[in-house]
Amino acid sequence: MLNTLLVVGFGGFIGAILRMFSINLVNKFFPYSISLGTLFVNVLGSFIIGLLFSYAQNKGLSPLLKSFISTGFLGAFTTFSTFSYQNLLLLQSGNYLHFALNIILNVFL
Structure with missing residues (x-):
């Protein structure tokens, strides 16, 4: 159990x-009102999780x-x-427009 806590x-x-x-x-290269950086990490992370579980199966x-990879x-x-x-x-x-766009992009991508 301690090993799992440490790796996470x-x-x-x-x-x-x-x-x-x-x-x-x-965000340095794309300084818009919505954070494309947050969108980037969320989409990339979701893609990596999909690859990880496909590989693990x-x-x-x-x-x-x-x-370590998924939870941590x-x-x-x-x-x-x-x-x-x-x-x-x-x-x-x-x-409000950027608010709606931010939600749509992050949730549906």
Whole structure:
């Protein structure tokens, strides 16, 4: 149990740092009202989760490696709280079009 907690924590540490770096990098090149950086990490993370589970079904992965990647790394890399906060900021600023667009893109992609 302790090993699982440690690998999830380490994966979360790496995922959170990579999320922050990725969001800042994408938003630097695409500085729009909606955060394309958050959209990028959520879509990429969802794609990686799909690949991971497809691979795990065919080849098998150790439970520790699955916990590290899915719960730790990808759980921290993808982010619902940042998405929610950005939507709140868009609503508060009266930017309703970008608010709707942000929700549609993040939920349906």
